Amino acid sequence: MSRHSGGHANEALLRDLRLAVWRHKEPEGEFMVLSQIRQTLDHAGVAYDGCRLYRVQADPGACKMRVHPLTSNGHWSPLTAGQQWVLGAWKSAATCYRAPSRHGECAWLAQQMRCRVKAILETTFDQGVLAVYRKEAIACSDADIGLFKGLGEVLCGLYYRQEDLAQLRRAQTLPGTGLAGKTNQHLAAIIGATNRLRPPAAGTGVQACSIAHVRPQKTRKEQVNFTRLVQETVGRMRRALLQDQIEIVAALAPDLPYVKAHAGQLQQVLLNLIQNSHDAIKQVRGTGRIELRLSTRQGCIVLEVEDNGPGIAKEIRADIFAPFFTTKASSQHSGLGLSICTGIACDHHGRLFVEDCAQGACVVLELPINPPAALALLRYVQARRA
Numbered sequence: 159m160s161r162h163s164g165g166h167a168n169e170a171l172l173r174d175l176r177l178a179v180w181r182h183k184e185p186e187g188e189f190m191v192l193s194q195i196r197q198t199l200d201h202a203g204v205a206y207d208g209c210r211l212y213r214v215q216a217d218p219g220a221c222k223m224r225v226h227p228l229t230s231n232g233h234w235s236p237l238t239a240g241q242q243w244v245l246g247a248w249k250s251a252a253t254c255y256r257a258p259s260r261h262g263e264c265a266w267l268a269q270q271m272r273c274r275v276k277a278i279l280e281t282t283f284d285q286g287v288l289a290v291y292r293k294e295a296i297a298c299s300d301a302d303i304g305l306f307k308g309l310g311e312v313l314c315g316l317y318y319r320q321e322d323l324a325q326l327r328r329a330q331t332l333p334g335t336g337l338a339g340k341t342n343q344h345l346a347a348i349i350g351a352t353n354r355l356r357p358p359a360a361g362t363g364v365q366a367c368s369i370a371h372v373r374p375q376k377t378r379k380e381q382v383n384f385t386r387l388v389q390e391t392v393g394r395m396r397r398a399l400l401q402d403q404i405e406i407v408a409a410l411a412p413d414l415p416y417v418k419a420h421a422g423q424l425q426q427v428l429l430n431l432i433q434n435s436h437d438a439i440k441q442v443r444g445t446g447r448i449e450l451r452l453s454t455r456q457g458c459i460v461l462e463v464e465d466n467g468p469g470i471a472k473e474i475r476a477d478i479f480a481p482f483f484t485t486k487a488s489s490q491h492s493g494l495g496l497s498i499c500t501g502i503a504c505d506h507h508g509r510l511f512v513e514d515c516a517q518g519a520c521v522v523l524e525l526p527i528n529p530p531a532a533l534a535l536l537r538y539v540q541a542r543r544a
């Protein structure tokens with residue numbers, strides 16, 4: 159599909175985009191990045207006759223979708239027809255080059271694009287779908303697919319960052335003194351520490367979502383594909399961990415259900431747990447391994463983060479979830495990481511705990527797939543015990 163682009167040239171273009179996301183400080187900075195995405199497609203030589211960005215906010219009952227043409231004068235409009243095809247693509251969580259094959263999709267696209275679409279290159283990300291459409295079904299290169307995967311990551315990072323910036327802005331109205339102010343300073347330290355893991359070129363990601371725990375405000379929960387969140391987080395951190403000779407692997411059970419959650423907060427838990435494993439391994443070894451496992455158990459989605467560091471001594475296992483508990487000497491560590499993660503787990507009606515493992519430490523996040531049913535069961539058990 160591209161005229162002259164290659165993998166290396168595309169990497170450079172993606173790096174610029176990631177930096178643009180990383181640098182923008184305004185929650186409203188979205189449009190600048192969107193127009194840069196369009197320019198990237200042109201610079202990479204991707205041939206297309208039409209281009210659309212869809213934002214998906216899916217709930218079991220209702221599904222809101224918006225569409226943007228990515229032109230400089232374009233704007234978001236509600237997607238009134240064709241939602242089922244976009245949702246189908248989004249649920250597939252894939253990047254692919256395909257012909258519009260689903261029943262009715264051809265007619266809908268002809269209406270949208272005002273031409274007969276023969277080929278689609280699309281990528282999905284946590285918050286939506288990016289697609290380009292072509293009148294001719296000419297071959298698509300691996301470089302194009304790679305570029306599209308990268309663009310999906312960039313968009314995902316952009317929207318998490320927007321969310322974080324908006325939260326940060328709300329948190330800035332907190333008084334600068336007292337516990338809230340102090341806690342914010344500590345949070346800045348954690349965020350800084352978590353950021354140490356992030357490679358500068360891949361600087362698209364979660365930042366400061368822990369603020370939500372400090373200031374208990376209801377954040378919007380959506381149906382989250384936890385598998386995709388873990389894949390993305392691992393993919394984003396792999397390179398930085400490898401620089402410290404630490405391998406990170408993910409074992410993901412197939413067909414896991416979506417969970418109603420705040421994706422940004424779940425990613426914050428992931429980042430904090432991986433950061434703790436990273437710190438632990440570095441204390442005792444030159445090389446190491448972190449394994450993330452995602453599965454279901456008794457109505458819950460279970461995420462296990464296991465490392466081959468020194469492990470967590472039995473005597474302190476009850477203390478590590480308390481605020482300000484730390485065994486780390488550096489002033490960069492406030493000891494708030496696990497207490498914030500516990501707050502996030504509770505806010506999702508789940509729990510965080512340490513599990514025995516053969517070597518090192520294993521920290522587990524358990525989230526009920528159906529929180530109302532889990533709460534009803536808990537109340538029943540408590541009532542029986544009383």
Ligand SMILES: Nc1ncnc2c1ncn2[C@@H]1O[C@H](COP(=O)(O)OP(=O)(O)OP(=O)(O)O)[C@@H](O)[C@H]1O
Nearest residue numbers: 434435438469478484485491492493494495496519
């Ligand atoms: N994977 C692990 N291996 C060994 N010890 C761990 C691990 N995870 C947590 N701990 C212990 O739990 C303590 C508390 O962790 P927590 O994340 O709350 O704070 P921290 O990492 O010390 O500081 P911060 O999160 O602010 O950087 C750590 O200081 C460490 O002693």
Ligand SMILES: [Mg+2]
Nearest residue numbers: 430434495496
């Ligand atoms: Mg920590």
